[in-house]
Amino acid sequence: MRPGRRVFLRVAGSAAVASAAAVALGCAASGIRRRRLGMAIDVRKCVAADGCRSCIDACHRAHNVPAIPDVRHEVKWIWKEPFERALAVEDADTITAALRGRSVTVFCNHCDNPPCVRVCPTQATWARDDGVVTVDAHRCIGCRYCVAACPYGSRSFNWVDPQPFVPSPLSPYPARTRGVVEKCNLCEERLAVGQLPACVEACPEHAMVFGDLRDPASDIRRLLAERYAIRRRPELGTRPQVYYVI
Protein backbone atom coordinates (compact mmCIF):
# COMPACT_ATOMS: atom_id res chain seq x y z
CA MET A 1 0.00 0.00 0.00
CA ARG A 2 1.33 3.44 -0.85
CA PRO A 3 1.29 5.91 2.04
CA GLY A 4 -1.24 8.65 1.44
CA ARG A 5 -0.60 12.37 1.46
CA ARG A 6 -1.76 12.71 5.08
CA VAL A 7 0.69 10.09 6.29
CA PHE A 8 3.53 11.73 4.36
CA LEU A 9 2.76 15.17 5.79
CA ARG A 10 2.48 13.80 9.31
CA VAL A 11 5.83 12.00 9.12
CA ALA A 12 7.61 14.95 7.46
CA GLY A 13 6.15 17.39 9.99
CA SER A 14 7.19 15.37 13.03
CA ALA A 15 10.68 14.90 11.58
CA ALA A 16 11.05 18.68 11.13
CA VAL A 17 9.85 19.39 14.68
CA ALA A 18 12.15 16.73 16.11
CA SER A 19 15.24 18.03 14.32
CA ALA A 20 14.54 21.64 15.31
CA ALA A 21 14.12 20.56 18.95
CA ALA A 22 17.38 18.60 18.81
CA VAL A 23 19.28 21.63 17.49
CA ALA A 24 17.76 23.92 20.13
CA LEU A 25 18.55 21.46 22.93
CA GLY A 26 22.09 20.97 21.62
CA CYS A 27 22.80 24.71 21.62
CA ALA A 28 21.35 25.18 25.11
CA ALA A 29 23.28 22.22 26.50
CA SER A 30 26.64 23.21 25.01
CA GLY A 31 26.32 26.72 26.42
CA ILE A 32 27.59 28.40 23.26
CA ARG A 33 27.67 32.15 23.75
CA ARG A 34 29.13 34.26 21.05
CA ARG A 35 31.16 37.31 21.91
CA ARG A 36 30.37 40.70 20.46
CA LEU A 37 33.55 42.72 20.49
CA GLY A 38 33.40 46.47 20.64
CA MET A 39 35.19 49.54 21.83
CA ALA A 40 34.39 52.54 24.01
CA ILE A 41 36.38 55.76 23.92
CA ASP A 42 36.31 58.15 26.80
CA VAL A 43 36.33 61.34 24.75
CA ARG A 44 37.08 63.59 27.74
CA LYS A 45 40.18 61.61 28.65
CA CYS A 46 41.24 61.55 25.00
CA VAL A 47 40.94 65.29 24.35
CA ALA A 48 42.71 66.01 27.61
CA ALA A 49 45.84 64.88 25.81
CA ASP A 50 45.35 66.93 22.66
CA GLY A 51 48.04 66.38 20.08
CA CYS A 52 48.72 62.86 21.34
CA ARG A 53 49.24 60.33 18.55
CA SER A 54 50.08 57.25 20.59
CA CYS A 55 47.19 55.10 19.34
CA ILE A 56 47.69 56.11 15.72
CA ASP A 57 51.42 55.45 15.78
CA ALA A 58 51.02 52.12 17.57
CA CYS A 59 48.36 50.91 15.14
CA HIS A 60 50.09 52.06 12.00
CA ARG A 61 53.37 50.58 13.13
CA ALA A 62 51.78 47.24 14.06
CA HIS A 63 50.04 46.90 10.70
CA ASN A 64 52.65 48.35 8.35
CA VAL A 65 50.33 51.19 7.36
CA PRO A 66 52.13 53.43 4.87
CA ALA A 67 52.68 57.12 5.60
CA ILE A 68 51.86 58.58 2.19
CA PRO A 69 52.27 62.38 2.14
CA ASP A 70 49.86 62.90 -0.79
CA VAL A 71 46.40 63.12 0.84
CA ARG A 72 44.72 61.78 -2.27
CA HIS A 73 46.55 58.48 -1.78
CA GLU A 74 46.52 58.48 2.00
CA VAL A 75 45.96 55.20 3.84
CA LYS A 76 44.74 55.31 7.42
CA TRP A 77 43.34 52.86 9.94
CA ILE A 78 42.83 55.22 12.87
CA TRP A 79 42.97 59.00 12.89
CA LYS A 80 41.72 62.19 14.52
CA GLU A 81 38.65 64.02 13.29
CA PRO A 82 37.19 67.34 14.50
CA PHE A 83 34.47 66.63 17.04
CA GLU A 84 31.80 68.39 15.00
CA ARG A 85 32.48 66.25 11.98
CA ALA A 86 32.89 62.96 13.78
CA LEU A 87 30.13 63.14 16.33
CA ALA A 88 27.68 65.86 15.36
CA VAL A 89 24.54 64.90 17.26
CA GLU A 90 21.87 67.56 17.05
CA ASP A 91 20.00 66.74 20.22
CA ALA A 92 23.20 66.44 22.25
CA ASP A 93 24.33 69.99 21.55
CA THR A 94 24.11 71.10 25.16
CA ILE A 95 25.87 67.99 26.39
CA THR A 96 28.74 68.17 23.94
CA ALA A 97 29.28 71.95 24.11
CA ALA A 98 32.54 71.49 26.00
CA LEU A 99 33.91 69.23 23.29
CA ARG A 100 33.40 71.58 20.38
CA GLY A 101 36.59 72.42 18.54
CA ARG A 102 38.43 69.40 19.96
CA SER A 103 39.38 66.32 18.00
CA VAL A 104 38.35 62.72 18.61
CA THR A 105 39.87 59.43 17.59
CA VAL A 106 37.95 57.61 14.90
CA PHE A 107 38.38 54.28 13.15
CA CYS A 108 36.20 51.47 11.76
CA ASN A 109 32.99 51.13 13.77
CA HIS A 110 32.69 47.37 13.21
CA CYS A 111 28.99 47.89 12.58
CA ASP A 112 26.33 45.33 13.37
CA ASN A 113 24.77 46.17 10.01
CA PRO A 114 27.85 46.94 7.93
CA PRO A 115 27.07 48.50 4.52
CA CYS A 116 30.58 47.66 3.29
CA VAL A 117 29.89 43.95 3.74
CA ARG A 118 26.57 44.19 1.94
CA VAL A 119 28.07 45.74 -1.19
CA CYS A 120 31.26 43.70 -1.47
CA PRO A 121 30.87 41.61 -4.65
CA THR A 122 33.51 39.04 -3.71
CA GLN A 123 32.85 38.70 0.03
CA ALA A 124 36.38 39.93 0.59
CA THR A 125 35.04 41.91 3.52
CA TRP A 126 32.80 40.21 6.01
CA ALA A 127 31.70 40.31 9.64
CA ARG A 128 33.10 37.56 11.81
CA ASP A 129 30.99 35.81 14.44
CA ASP A 130 32.42 38.07 17.11
CA GLY A 131 31.41 41.17 15.14
CA VAL A 132 34.82 42.15 13.79
CA VAL A 133 34.42 43.45 10.25
CA THR A 134 37.55 42.44 8.43
CA VAL A 135 39.09 42.39 4.96
CA ASP A 136 40.62 39.46 3.12
CA ALA A 137 43.15 41.19 0.89
CA HIS A 138 43.60 37.95 -1.07
CA ARG A 139 40.04 38.21 -2.28
CA CYS A 140 39.75 41.99 -2.70
CA ILE A 141 39.48 42.99 -6.34
CA GLY A 142 39.80 46.71 -5.65
CA CYS A 143 36.35 47.74 -6.90
CA ARG A 144 36.02 50.26 -4.01
CA TYR A 145 32.28 49.69 -3.54
CA CYS A 146 32.96 49.37 0.19
CA VAL A 147 34.81 52.69 0.24
CA ALA A 148 31.73 54.33 -1.24
CA ALA A 149 29.37 52.43 1.07
CA CYS A 150 31.07 53.24 4.37
CA PRO A 151 29.54 56.45 5.75
CA TYR A 152 32.47 56.96 8.13
CA GLY A 153 35.32 57.02 5.62
CA SER A 154 36.96 54.18 7.50
CA ARG A 155 38.33 52.48 4.43
CA SER A 156 41.39 53.38 2.40
CA PHE A 157 42.23 52.25 -1.08
CA ASN A 158 45.82 51.66 -2.10
CA TRP A 159 46.11 53.90 -5.14
CA VAL A 160 49.87 53.50 -5.22
CA ASP A 161 52.23 50.77 -4.11
CA PRO A 162 52.23 51.36 -0.33
CA GLN A 163 55.39 49.51 0.54
CA PRO A 164 57.95 52.25 -0.17
CA PHE A 165 56.01 54.40 2.33
CA VAL A 166 55.93 51.87 5.17
CA PRO A 167 58.25 53.14 7.90
CA SER A 168 60.92 50.69 8.90
CA PRO A 169 61.36 48.48 10.77
CA LEU A 170 58.63 46.37 9.29
CA SER A 171 56.30 44.59 11.69
CA PRO A 172 55.47 40.92 11.08
CA TYR A 173 51.97 41.79 9.87
CA PRO A 174 51.57 41.36 6.08
CA ALA A 175 51.84 44.52 4.03
CA ARG A 176 49.44 45.30 1.19
CA THR A 177 49.81 45.95 -2.53
CA ARG A 178 48.41 48.50 -4.89
CA GLY A 179 44.74 47.89 -5.68
CA VAL A 180 43.35 46.57 -2.42
CA VAL A 181 41.24 48.20 0.27
CA GLU A 182 42.27 48.16 3.91
CA LYS A 183 41.03 49.36 7.28
CA CYS A 184 41.09 48.70 11.01
CA ASN A 185 40.71 44.98 11.78
CA LEU A 186 40.29 45.50 15.54
CA CYS A 187 43.70 43.83 15.81
CA GLU A 188 42.26 40.39 15.20
CA GLU A 189 45.80 39.04 14.82
CA ARG A 190 46.62 40.30 18.32
CA LEU A 191 43.33 39.10 19.81
CA ALA A 192 44.14 35.63 18.47
CA VAL A 193 47.23 35.47 20.68
CA GLY A 194 45.55 37.00 23.71
CA GLN A 195 46.72 40.59 23.34
CA LEU A 196 44.66 43.78 23.45
CA PRO A 197 44.32 45.94 20.34
CA ALA A 198 47.48 48.00 19.80
CA CYS A 199 45.68 51.34 20.19
CA VAL A 200 44.13 50.31 23.52
CA GLU A 201 47.48 49.16 24.81
CA ALA A 202 49.24 52.33 23.65
CA CYS A 203 46.80 54.91 25.03
CA PRO A 204 48.56 56.75 27.86
CA GLU A 205 45.24 58.05 29.23
CA HIS A 206 43.56 54.63 29.18
CA ALA A 207 40.80 56.34 27.23
CA MET A 208 40.06 53.31 25.05
CA VAL A 209 38.20 50.36 26.53
CA PHE A 210 37.90 47.14 24.57
CA GLY A 211 35.71 44.20 25.43
CA ASP A 212 32.77 41.87 24.93
CA LEU A 213 29.55 43.86 24.66
CA ARG A 214 27.47 40.76 25.42
CA ASP A 215 29.16 40.22 28.78
CA PRO A 216 27.43 42.42 31.41
CA ALA A 217 30.48 42.12 33.70
CA SER A 218 32.99 43.38 31.11
CA ASP A 219 34.78 46.70 31.59
CA ILE A 220 33.20 48.14 28.49
CA ARG A 221 29.68 47.29 29.63
CA ARG A 222 30.34 48.74 33.07
CA LEU A 223 31.62 51.97 31.53
CA LEU A 224 28.62 52.21 29.20
CA ALA A 225 26.26 51.58 32.10
CA GLU A 226 27.77 54.42 34.12
CA ARG A 227 28.32 57.13 31.52
CA TYR A 228 26.44 58.68 28.61
CA ALA A 229 27.71 57.47 25.26
CA ILE A 230 26.98 58.37 21.66
CA ARG A 231 27.76 56.65 18.40
CA ARG A 232 28.68 58.01 15.00
CA ARG A 233 25.64 58.71 12.83
CA PRO A 234 23.27 56.20 14.43
CA GLU A 235 20.45 57.53 12.23
CA LEU A 236 21.92 55.61 9.29
CA GLY A 237 21.05 52.28 10.88
CA THR A 238 24.50 50.77 10.61
CA ARG A 239 24.55 50.06 14.38
CA PRO A 240 28.17 51.03 15.07
CA GLN A 241 29.88 49.17 17.91
CA VAL A 242 32.35 51.88 18.79
CA TYR A 243 30.93 54.03 21.57
CA TYR A 244 32.04 57.54 22.43
CA VAL A 245 31.64 58.21 26.12
CA ILE A 246 31.17 61.98 26.48
Next chain:
Amino acid sequence: MRDRGWILGAFAVVLVLVTWPAWRAVASAPPRRPDLPRPAGATACVAPVEFMRASHMTLLVQWRDRVVRDGVRTYVDSDGRVVTMSLSGTCIGACHTDKTKFCDRCHDYAGVTPTCWNCHVVPPAVTVAGGVR
Protein backbone atom coordinates in the same frame (compact mmCIF):
# COMPACT_ATOMS: atom_id res chain seq x y z
CA MET B 1 56.78 22.76 -60.31
CA ARG B 2 60.20 24.12 -61.12
CA ASP B 3 60.44 25.71 -57.63
CA ARG B 4 59.84 22.51 -55.70
CA GLY B 5 63.43 22.45 -54.48
CA TRP B 6 63.31 26.02 -53.22
CA ILE B 7 59.99 25.51 -51.46
CA LEU B 8 60.98 22.32 -49.71
CA GLY B 9 64.36 23.75 -48.83
CA ALA B 10 62.87 26.86 -47.27
CA PHE B 11 60.35 24.72 -45.42
CA ALA B 12 63.15 22.61 -43.95
CA VAL B 13 65.10 25.72 -42.90
CA VAL B 14 62.06 27.21 -41.15
CA LEU B 15 61.33 23.88 -39.43
CA VAL B 16 64.88 23.68 -38.08
CA LEU B 17 64.82 27.31 -36.91
CA VAL B 18 61.48 26.95 -35.13
CA THR B 19 62.47 23.76 -33.37
CA TRP B 20 66.00 24.99 -32.66
CA PRO B 21 65.52 25.55 -28.88
CA ALA B 22 64.25 22.01 -28.50
CA TRP B 23 67.24 20.55 -30.39
CA ARG B 24 69.62 22.60 -28.35
CA ALA B 25 68.02 21.45 -25.11
CA VAL B 26 68.29 17.83 -26.19
CA ALA B 27 71.93 18.25 -27.17
CA SER B 28 73.09 20.12 -24.05
CA ALA B 29 73.33 18.66 -20.56
CA PRO B 30 70.10 18.61 -18.52
CA PRO B 31 69.77 21.67 -16.25
CA ARG B 32 71.20 21.16 -12.81
CA ARG B 33 68.57 20.78 -10.11
CA PRO B 34 68.60 23.65 -7.64
CA ASP B 35 70.72 23.08 -4.59
CA LEU B 36 68.33 23.34 -1.63
CA PRO B 37 70.15 23.11 1.69
CA ARG B 38 68.26 21.38 4.46
CA PRO B 39 67.27 23.71 7.27
CA ALA B 40 69.54 23.19 10.25
CA GLY B 41 67.88 21.51 13.19
CA ALA B 42 64.67 20.59 11.38
CA THR B 43 63.91 16.89 11.02
CA ALA B 44 60.75 16.86 8.95
CA CYS B 45 58.41 19.16 7.07
CA VAL B 46 54.70 19.34 7.89
CA ALA B 47 54.04 16.86 5.08
CA PRO B 48 56.15 14.34 3.13
CA VAL B 49 58.72 15.94 0.83
CA GLU B 50 57.11 14.53 -2.33
CA PHE B 51 53.80 16.09 -1.41
CA MET B 52 55.35 19.43 -0.49
CA ARG B 53 57.37 19.55 -3.69
CA ALA B 54 54.29 19.13 -5.84
CA SER B 55 51.52 20.66 -3.74
CA HIS B 56 52.92 23.11 -1.19
CA MET B 57 50.94 25.89 -2.85
CA THR B 58 47.69 23.99 -2.30
CA LEU B 59 48.57 23.50 1.35
CA LEU B 60 49.42 27.18 1.74
CA VAL B 61 46.13 28.24 0.14
CA GLN B 62 44.27 25.94 2.54
CA TRP B 63 46.21 27.44 5.45
CA ARG B 64 45.39 30.92 4.21
CA ASP B 65 41.67 30.20 4.08
CA ARG B 66 41.67 28.56 7.51
CA VAL B 67 43.49 31.47 9.13
CA VAL B 68 41.90 34.39 7.33
CA ARG B 69 38.36 33.16 6.86
CA ASP B 70 37.87 30.73 9.77
CA GLY B 71 40.21 32.21 12.36
CA VAL B 72 41.89 28.83 12.96
CA ARG B 73 45.62 29.32 13.38
CA THR B 74 47.07 25.93 14.25
CA TYR B 75 47.59 22.89 12.06
CA VAL B 76 48.23 19.31 13.10
CA ASP B 77 50.63 17.71 10.64
CA SER B 78 50.89 14.08 9.60
CA ASP B 79 53.30 13.40 12.49
CA GLY B 80 50.90 14.87 15.05
CA ARG B 81 52.94 18.03 15.59
CA VAL B 82 50.98 21.24 16.10
CA VAL B 83 52.27 24.16 14.04
CA THR B 84 51.12 27.74 13.55
CA MET B 85 49.80 28.21 10.03
CA SER B 86 52.00 31.03 8.83
CA LEU B 87 54.12 31.44 5.72
CA SER B 88 56.44 34.14 6.98
CA GLY B 89 56.23 33.02 10.60
CA THR B 90 56.52 29.23 10.47
CA CYS B 91 57.76 28.17 7.02
CA ILE B 92 60.32 30.94 6.64
CA GLY B 93 60.54 32.32 10.17
CA ALA B 94 61.13 29.05 11.96
CA CYS B 95 62.48 26.64 9.35
CA HIS B 96 63.68 27.77 5.91
CA THR B 97 65.16 30.92 7.39
CA ASP B 98 66.83 32.05 4.19
CA LYS B 99 64.08 32.45 1.61
CA THR B 100 66.58 33.19 -1.16
CA LYS B 101 68.22 29.80 -0.72
CA PHE B 102 64.98 27.82 -0.70
CA CYS B 103 61.82 29.38 -2.07
CA ASP B 104 63.50 31.66 -4.60
CA ARG B 105 65.99 29.09 -5.91
CA CYS B 106 63.29 26.57 -6.78
CA HIS B 107 60.87 29.15 -8.13
CA ASP B 108 63.62 30.54 -10.37
CA TYR B 109 64.37 27.01 -11.58
CA ALA B 110 60.71 26.36 -12.33
CA GLY B 111 60.25 29.79 -13.89
CA VAL B 112 57.36 30.83 -11.65
CA THR B 113 56.82 34.10 -9.81
CA PRO B 114 54.36 33.62 -6.98
CA THR B 115 52.75 36.83 -5.69
CA CYS B 116 52.76 35.75 -2.02
CA TRP B 117 55.74 37.94 -1.13
CA ASN B 118 54.20 41.07 -2.60
CA CYS B 119 52.49 41.43 0.76
CA HIS B 120 54.02 38.78 3.01
CA VAL B 121 57.28 40.62 3.26
CA VAL B 122 59.75 38.88 5.47
CA PRO B 123 60.98 41.26 8.15
CA PRO B 124 64.50 40.71 9.47
CA ALA B 125 63.31 39.27 12.75
CA VAL B 126 60.08 37.32 12.46
CA THR B 127 58.36 36.17 15.58
CA VAL B 128 55.41 33.83 15.61
CA ALA B 129 54.26 35.15 18.97
CA GLY B 130 53.62 38.54 17.40
CA GLY B 131 50.73 37.06 15.47
CA VAL B 132 52.26 36.68 12.06
CA ARG B 133 50.23 35.28 9.24
